[in-house]
Amino acid sequence: MSEGRVEALYAQLKEMAVNFRIRPGERLNEVMLARELNASRTPLREALNRLVAEQLIDFQPGKGFFCRELDARSIYELYEIRAVLEEAAVRFLCERATDADISALFQNEYQDGLLYVGRTIREASAADEAFHLAIARLSGNRELFRQLALINERIRFIRWVDMAAAVTRTKGEHSRIMDAILRRDAQAAVPLMRGHIVKRMDQIVGSVREGYSNIYVAGPEELFERRLLNEESIK
Known part of the structure; x- marks a missing residue:
């Protein structure tokens, strides 16, 4: 897996999260995201997990990734x-x-x-x-x-x-x-x-x-x- 590819996905997803291009509290559809960003699931998941660590995206076990709330x-x-x-x-x-x-x-x-x-x-x-x-x-x-x-x-x-x-x-x-x-x-x-x-x-x-x-x-x-x-x- 290319580190450069993960970094590029991370940057794209971070921009989406910071800008609330994904609405607050909305579940992220990984299949649609992978298609939109032309990415496979593994680097996509790695990039998403980095954003979870930075609290720009939330993760709920058994449910998936969600855009953070705006409260x-x-x-x-x-x-x-x-x-x-x-x-x-x-x-x-x-x-x-x-x-x-x-x-x-x-x-x-x-x-x-x-x-x-x-x-x-x-x-x-x-x-x-x-x-x-x-x-x-x-x-x-x-x-x-x-x-x-x-x-x-x-x-x-x-x-x-x-x-x-x-x-x-x-x-x-x-x-x-x-x-x-x-x-x-x-x-x-x-x-x-x-x-x-x-x-x-x-x-x-x-x-x-x-x-x-x-x-x-x-x-x-x-x-x-x-x-x-x-x-x-x-x-």
């Missing part, structure tokens, strides 16, 4: 963990990162995150996620970075929903966080990061409701591939 409590709990990790990340960064690292963060991920106009919701959200992951990487704690990356995959769909209405606010909050980082002011950066994430936690129920609407009614592609024409139109 407010689970998302809220993931955001709680995210807040703890990102508070630690920005504190460690202020203490450990080199001046060159901080300068690169400002010039690359932070500046790129300011360029929302003309991007799709997915692209704008990817820039937002890249800024946060860069902070985690510069914390110097590899396990913290790995855990945050896994959580990001499980909340990415909700971040897309939130980003559709939060671009202008996100830019302002990132600016204040970046200013604190440039000063290496962990006492300011930590509460700013927490406030940035907690605001999203307060909106999770509404975001989940809107997420379901996009999955079952409009279709997520309609919203997430829309291009941002100007900042004022998306406040």
